[in-house]
Amino acid sequence: MLIAQEKRKTNxxxxxxxxxxxxxxxxxxNFDMEKVGSVLVSQFNVDENTRLDIYQYYKNMVLxxxxxxxxxxxxxxxxxxxxxDLNHFHLLLLKSPDDRQYKALYQIAKPLLDEFRLKSNDVNAHDVQVMLQALYSVMLLKLQQKPITKGTEQATGHISKLAGHLAARFKQNEEGDFDLYE
Incomplete structure (x- = not known):
């Protein structure tokens, strides 16, 4: 809950x-709330009320x-x-004349996204789904300490730059510092 709230505000x-x-x-x-409490909630160094809020947040997600x-x-x-919503914003950003850097990053990442889309057998996934799934897959490989090829590292580096720029613009838009009009 605490991490989710902070990440929602910032990225x-x-x-x-x-x-x-x-x-x-x-x-x-295994959706065991006792394990969720002992493994996940217990890791937070917070007061008891906040710990209960976190537990309830996780319980609601499980439900x-x-x-x-x-x-x-x-x-x-x-x-x-x-x-x-983020994909809709991505599409608006691609049409906007106000951010050439995003379009340039997208042109580099697009073939990589298309390749990942094909490899994942989800040809109907939109760009943001594919972008995030690529980053998530590499994150899981790293957590499992599995080898990652240099090509995959480079590809996800480009995709990560695109995702970072998109997230920064999205935040600016939410804060009223960058407007996109349809």
Whole structure:
């Protein structure tokens, strides 16, 4: 909850990746709230009321995952909506004459995104889904201490720059410092 709230305010892409990570952690803990409490909630150095809030936040996520039938794979609808909103912003940004740097970053990343889309067998995934899934996949490989090829490192470096720029513009837009009009 604390991390999610902070990431939502500061970097929308990191927020989405964090929620995906929580979903996978809940799956790994078999949606057992006792384990969630002892493994996840206990790691926070906070007062008891905040610890209870975090526990309740996690419990609500677990309930959503169960209700929305994404216990084995997939994402809760709320995070899919955020991802779709970010993709909508991405498309507006590509049309905007106000950010040439984003378009340049996208031109570099687009073939990499297309390649990852094909490899993931999800040809209908939009750019932001593919971008975040690529970054998440590499993050999981690193956590598992599996080897990552130099080509994959370079590709995700380009994708990461694109995601970072997108997240920064999204934040600026939310704060009223960068406007996009349809």
């Amino acid at each position: 929308i892409a990191e927020y989405i990746l964090y929620i995906w990570q929580l979903e996978d952690l809940f799956r790994a803990l 959503m995952m169960e209700k929305e039938q994404v216990k084995e794979k997939g994402h809760i609808q709320a995070i899919k909506n955020v991802t779709d």
